Each structure stands twice: as structure tokens, then as C-alpha cells.
Amino acid sequence: MVQLSKPKSYYRKWVETEGIPIIDGHYVESLQEVDVFPWPRLGGLGVYINHEASDVSNDCYVAEIPPGQALVPQRHFFEIMIYVLRGRGATTVWYGTGPKRTFEWQAGSLFAIPLNAHYQHFNGQGAEPCRFLAVTNCPMVMNMVQSVEFIFGCDFEFRDRFNGEEDYFSGAGELRGRTWETNFVPDLKIFEGMLDYKERGAGGRNVRFRLAKNAMRAHISEFPVGTYKKGHRHGPGAHVVVVSGRGYSLMWREGEPIQEFPWRPGTLLIPPNQWFHQHFNTGPEPARYLALRLGGLGTQPERTSDGLSKSTVDRKLGGDQIEYEDEDPMIRQKYLEACAQNGVAVQMETFWQRPG
Numbered sequence: 001m002v003q004l005s006k007p008k009s010y011y012r013k014w015v016e017t018e019g020i021p022i023i024d025g026h027y028v029e030s031l032q033e034v035d036v037f038p039w040p041r042l043g044g045l046g047v048y049i050n051h052e053a054s055d056v057s058n059d060c061y062v063a064e065i066p067p068g069q070a071l072v073p074q075r076h077f078f079e080i081m082i083y084v085l086r087g088r089g090a091t092t093v094w095y096g097t098g099p100k101r102t103f104e105w106q107a108g109s110l111f112a113i114p115l116n117a118h119y120q121h122f123n124g125q126g127a128e129p130c131r132f133l134a135v136t137n138c139p140m141v142m143n144m145v146q147s148v149e150f151i152f153g154c155d156f157e158f159r160d161r162f163n164g165e166e167d168y169f170s171g172a173g174e175l176r177g178r179t180w181e182t183n184f185v186p187d188l189k190i191f192e193g194m195l196d197y198k199e200r201g202a203g204g205r206n207v208r209f210r211l212a213k214n215a216m217r218a219h220i221s222e223f224p225v226g227t228y229k230k231g232h233r234h235g236p237g238a239h240v241v242v243v244s245g246r247g248y249s250l251m252w253r254e255g256e257p258i259q260e261f262p263w264r265p266g267t268l269l270i271p272p273n274q275w276f277h278q279h280f281n282t283g284p285e286p287a288r289y290l291a292l293r294l295g296g297l298g299t300q301p302e303r304t305s306d307g308l309s310k311s312t313v314d315r316k317l318g319g320d321q322i323e324y325e326d327e328d329p330m331i332r333q334k335y336l337e338a339c340a341q342n343g344v345a346v347q348m349e350t351f352w353q354r355p356g
């Protein structure tokens with residue numbers, strides 16, 4: 001087949017001028033340890049991570065704030081969600097004519113900056129760096145307006161998203177259906193507000209987040225010791241970062257070899273567009289991950305004729321989820337061996353026996 005070279009998008013041309021390396025890929029074993037580099041715009045250190053569809057969807061970067069320092073104040077016309085990987089610090093947020101609001105965060109915190117607000121991050125420790133992961137919808141916004149000057153120079157204030165509320169980053173938030181509407185989660189490692197989620201199998205729990213009234217969305221998911229989830233596939237841009245636990249994920253494009261990716265806290269996986277992926281807990285504690293994704297921005301999940309999200313519907317019924325009884329026997333065998341090696345008791349028997 002003839003490979004046509006893809007022209008670079010406006011976003012890609014811009015991100016290459018940021019002066020820091022770009023990791024092109026869908027797996028980073030340790031965001032805690034990935035190399036970061038001096039980044040003039042932010043004033044700290046960083047590295048970009050672009051997945052195969054970043055050009056048309058979302059991107060992410062890891063940033064580090066040196067001990068006792070602050071990053072350069074930022075403002076931009078794209079949404080951003082932040083998950084803290086390491087350290088303690090604070091962020092101040094404001095619109096030009098409004099009050100400044102400051103909140104403190106720590107490793108495990110999740111928050112978002114209201115669209116186009118000014119903000120500045122501070123390291124609250126004198127001897128240790130802070131590190132965070134940021135997922136943004138910069139690529140799609142930048143490709144649409146094609147103006148760096150506008151993206152970083154527009155002064156519109158989205159007062160319907162943030163109006164200087166005193167408790168904006170300290171309120172508990174509100175659960176609507178399966179979604180927490182909030183702006184700040186203090187520590188995802190111990191967050192208790194999850195709900196049963198049977199669709200993906202094996203006794204899992206999850207809950208979605210809508211932060212700072214963003215169009216982008218997030219969710220956390222937890223699955224018990226000795227279990228694994230069902231394989232499935234969907235569109236691009238889900239940035240999956242492991243919050244706690246140990247295990248591995250399998251990812252593969254239909255008809256191609258299955259690839260294995262081990263994980264631990266701080267591992268990042270970005271399943272490529274329509275690749276099957278499946279997550280396996282092989283450790284002695286429940287495994288929990290955070291997914292930061294585009295949500296309603298142009299990547300509405302594909303639906304079956306019944307209107308259900310294909311990624312949660314059995315392939316035999318027209319969906320994109322592989323039920324346990326239909327999976328490659330190698331997948332079950334491999335899991336049994338991995339758990340035996342770790343001395344973990346497999347708890348899958350009832351799920352394997354119960355179709356659907």
C-alpha cells in the first residue's frame with residue numbers, strides 16, 4: 001500500500017516550536033521518571049506526549065516545578081485538566097477583573113483551570129520538585145482558529161464557568177447521574193465516591209468527572225484484586241494514568257499481534273484509535289486508574305442501533321466489547337500465570353461462568 005505523508009497540522013507546527021521534546025507514542029512506563037527539559041513558556045521543565053491522533057483531538061504534557069519555585073503565569077483559550085503526580089503545591093486562578101482564588105494540591109489531586117482564566121502554579125516544598133500531568137484540547141482549538149496570538153491573547157472571561165466563587169476549588173461537588181460535577185478532587189487514591197460498574201465486568205466501580213464546566217471529561221475506575229476487565233475499543237484520546245495498583249494492559253489492532261504493557265502508579269497508556277485494549281490487575285491491592293479524555297468534543301461514542309455506546313456492548317450484538325467467553329484463550333491463560341507468579345488468588349470464576 002502506498003503511504004501518503006501527512007501534512008503537519010497547525011498544532012503540530014506550533015508544538016514543535018515550544019522548545020521541549022515530544023514523545024510520539026501511546027505508552028510511557030513512568031510519568032514520575034520520564035525525562036523533562038527546560039521549558040521557557042512555562043518557566044519549569046516539561047515534555048510533550050503526542051498520541052497518533054493528537055493532531056485532531058487532545059494532547060498532554062508532563063511538567064515539573066523545581067523546589068521552592070513558581071511557574072510563569074499562563075492563560076490560554078483551550079481546556080486543561082491536571083493530575084498531580086508528585087509533591088505538594090498551590091495554584092492561583094483569576095480572570096483579569098475578578099478576585100484571585102488559591103488552592104493547595106498534593107500527589108493524587110485532580111483539577112481543571114476554568115477556560116481562558118489566568119493561573120499560576122507554585123511548588124510548596126523547598127527541597128523536592130512537583131510534577132503533574134496536563135491533558136488539554138489545545139490541538140483541536142488551535143487547528144480551528146489557527147492563531148497562536150488569539151489562543152494566548154484572547155481576554156474573554158467565561159463567567160458562566162468561573163465567577164470568582166470563594167469555594168470554587170474547595171466545594172465537595174455534586175453527583176449527577178454517574179458524573180461528579182466538581183472543580184477539584186483532593187486525592188484520587190482515596191476518593192470514595194465511585195459507583196458499581198458491571199458493564200465492563202469483574203466487579204468494577206467507576207465514576208465520571210466534569211471539572212470546571214469543561215467539555216472534556218474524566219473518569220476513574222477501580223477493579224478488585226484477582227480480576228480483569230473486558231476488552232473493548234473506541235475512538236482516540238483517552239489518556240489512562242494508573243493511580244494505584246499493579247498489572248498490565250493488552251492492546252492490539254484487530255487482526256494484528258496482541259501487545260503487552262506493564263503498569264504501576266504513574267504509568268500512562270493512550271489506546272490508539274479503535275485498538276482493542278484490556279486491563280489486568282495482577283497485584284495484591286485493588287487497581288485504580290484515571291482516564292482523561294475529550295468527552296463531548298467531537299468524539300461522541302459510536303452507538304449501536306439501540307443507541308447504546310458500542311464500546312460497552314457485546315460484539316455479537318453489534319458492539320465493540322469482547323465478552324469473557326469470546327476472548328482468545330491465551331488471554332485467560334496468561335492472566336492465570338501472571339497471578340500465580342505473584343501469589344495472587346484469581347477471582348474470575350463467577351464472571352467467566354456468567355455470560356454477559
Ligand SMILES: [Fe+2]
Pocket residue numbers: 232233234238271277
Ligand atoms: Fe477504553
